Amino acid sequence: MIFGFIGLLATAFSPTIDNIRAQAVAIEPLVKSRLAKEWLAGAKTLPEPTPRTLHRGQALLTQAEYDALDAEAKSKVRNVPVDAAIYYNTKYGTPIAYARAVDLTASFGIKSLKGKKVMDFGYGGIGQLRLFASCGAHAVGVDVDPFLTILYSLPEDTGRYQRGSVQLVNGRFPAEASVTNQVGGGYDLIISKNTLKQGYIHPQRPAKPTDLIDLGVSDEAFLEAVHHALKPGGLLVIYNLCPAQAPLDKPYIPWADGQSPFTKEQFEKAGLEVLAMNTPDDEFARNMAHAFGWDQGAHPMDVAKDLFTWYTVVRRTK
Numbered sequence: 200m201i202f203g204f205i206g207l208l209a210t211a212f213s214p215t216i217d218n219i220r221a222q223a224v225a226i227e228p229l230v231k232s233r234l235a236k237e238w239l240a241g242a243k244t245l246p247e248p249t250p251r252t253l254h255r256g257q258a259l260l261t262q263a264e265y266d267a268l269d270a271e272a273k274s275k276v277r278n279v280p281v282d283a284a285i286y287y288n289t290k291y292g293t294p295i296a297y298a299r300a301v302d303l304t305a306s307f308g309i310k311s312l313k314g315k316k317v318m319d320f321g322y323g324g325i326g327q328l329r330l331f332a333s334c335g336a337h338a339v340g341v342d343v344d345p346f347l348t349i350l351y352s353l354p355e356d357t358g359r360y361q362r363g364s365v366q367l368v369n370g371r372f373p374a375e376a377s378v379t380n381q382v383g384g385g386y387d388l389i390i391s392k393n394t395l396k397q398g399y400i401h402p403q404r405p406a407k408p409t410d411l412i413d414l415g416v417s418d419e420a421f422l423e424a425v426h427h428a429l430k431p432g433g434l435l436v437i438y439n440l441c442p443a444q445a446p447l448d449k450p451y452i453p454w455a456d457g458q459s460p461f462t463k464e465q466f467e468k469a470g471l472e473v474l475a476m477n478t479p480d481d482e483f484a485r486n487m488a489h490a491f492g493w494d495q496g497a498h499p500m501d502v503a504k505d506l507f508t509w510y511t512v513v514r515r516t517k
Contacts, residue, residue: 215283216245219326222295225490229483230298232305234312234334239298241333244361245326248286249353253279261349281350287326289350291393293491294326299483300390300438300510307434307474307512312336313362315387318428320372321394325351325365332363339366341382373424374415384428389435396439398456410453418461422469429515435471437511440484443504459511471513484508 212220223242230236254265255277265276279285287294309315313335319328322340324347331338340347348369351357357365370378397403399412414421425435439457458477466473485502493500500506 213247213283215287216247219245219287219293219295222293222491223298226295226298226487229486229490230302232302232310234305234310235298235302237334238301238312238330239295241330241361242295244333245287245329247283248281249355251281251353253281253285253349255279259346259349262352286350287324289324289347291323294324294330295491296440296487297327297330297390297392297438299480299487299508300392300436303438303475303510303512304388304390304434304436307436307514308432309388309434312388316385316430318382318386318389320389320391322367323347323393325356325367328365328367329360332360332365335362337364337366339368339382339386341368341370341372341378343369343371345369371415373421379424382428385430386428387430387433389425389429389433390438391436392438393440393454393457395437395460396441396454396456397458397460398451398453400460402451402453403456404451406451406453418465419469422461422465422471426470426515431515431517433515434474435511435513438480439509441507441509443507455507457507457509459509466513470516472516473511473513475510475512477509477511480508480510481506 220242223239227236227239230239254260254262256275260276265273268276311334312331315336316339317331317336318339318341320341322328322342323344325340328338328340347367351367357367368378368381372382373379394412398406400414402411416424429435437459441455441457442452444455445452463473463476484506488494488500488502488506494502
């Protein structure tokens, strides 16, 4: 196999790196496209992170903010060394869970990422961006979480990587003009995993505001910005993994409602052709979960009852 994993150097890596690579090997038989197999093969290029420390006082501090503290103030700060688990899995889990979205991208017409521009809206971690870059893409991660800005603050975190490059943008796209300017346009692919969920943006029942996502603009303005960011023929792929929704007599779980927050009519009005709309993908997700071992161990997931998935794919027509 062209993109197989045979022959990797016997270099010692942390358990997290080894696990990410093992997950890529385990899921490779589940994906169909050459693109997804190439993307998974990029896992063997992921390096150990450069040593760094997170400084947490009442809030997370940048290195400059920590350095400016006096000795007494520093003594009250909790210092957390960043290992590969924090660096690659962050708060959101393995980057290899993007594999199905990449496979879908290929099935809807993007067969190669070489020289392509890819945006990950709500990226949450750098791992999948590096895998996009390993395929030759210019990968741009966009997120509002300041934790990510502090975590990925060293020069080697961004810029050239393998055959492509990685850029990180912190802020609200497209609500903040400066962020929209940094993001730019000409994207072949915009991907969003576990961010653009109906439950986060248009909850169907009352929910805590802290559990929701405010795009900062109307649906119409957001989709207009997506249309503008995509090049003609470019794809938006929304892929959402979800737990089971709570019964009606229990508190609503926003992240369990993974259908598109936008309607078919809204997409079409924005000049985005709907190729797939709220398509269930439970079988693949559950097979992936089994390959990852999520249904094993001390606290196994009952994947048949607690894992559900939907995807939506649209294309800019002109």
